[in-house]
Amino acid sequence: MQVVVFKIGKEEYGVDIQRVQEIVLDQKRTKLPNFAEYMEGVINLRGIIIPVLNLAIKFNLVAGEDAKSTRLIVLNLEDDKKIAIIADEVTEVLTITEQEIENIDNFTQTTNKHCISGIAKLKDKLVILLEVGSIVDAEELPKIDLELLESKTAK
Template identity: 40%
Template sequence: MSAQESSRHFNEVQLVVFQLGKEYYGVDIHQVQEIIRFQSPTKVPGAPSFVEGVINLRGRVIPIIDLRKRFRLSEKEVTKDTRVIVVEVAPHTVGMVVDAVDEVLRISEDKIEPPSPLIASIQEEYIQGVGKLEDKLVIILDLQKVLSKEEKAKLEEIEENKEN
């Protein structure tokens, strides 16, 4: 194996893989702070429709985003598998409600393709790439683009109001 092939082999991305419906999504593990069981958030008047509310996570007010609503997918009841992935969406910490967390996965960068313009289930700008595994495809999300500047500003407003 040449040095170039060897270095390419070690360029891996580590993802937290979760489900929304039958689809698999992944986020960079370095952006994930923790994964918790779903807890009913406190509703916040005037919040965007995909913001379920806020929770108190060890003294910190965390906005909770329903990714199904954010990606305009059909709603689903909370189950025993429903989880909240607490992530960093600079400069905010937010919780993302997902149907289930599947696994932590290492995937070689050569198995990740840029997003196809044919992906219609969510807006293409949220997608960093698509990971090809033997038994499934994993849509890799760009968390920094899941929320617009205006939505991030609204989250900041929600956090400040709840802390006061």
């Protein structure tokens, strides 16, 4: 499996490259009212409105300081939905074997456990593998869709 590896603070995360549509420079976001705190707002990417998530807030992490390396990773969800996640830095693309992936069920009871598909044990580091389809709480996506639909019909 190939994964795009990125940093949030000092931690390294990975997402399946097949779910990555593209990686873009950070850009201005439009805040939407009454959304979860980790929902940073939306961006207009070539005419497509995409919700932006701040995983540092969702996972209770300290984000990095260097805004020059900040990127948005645009991910494809089910039903042609898209989200973007904020990465302090995108570092590499790795090929990871099944033998290098440790199941997390054995040692964690966190509330965000459903977002993590495993941990890649590499010779010089650990990479937390994210389950793209579970990053957004299921109840948040319908709210996003409703808000975007209302904004389109208001024009």
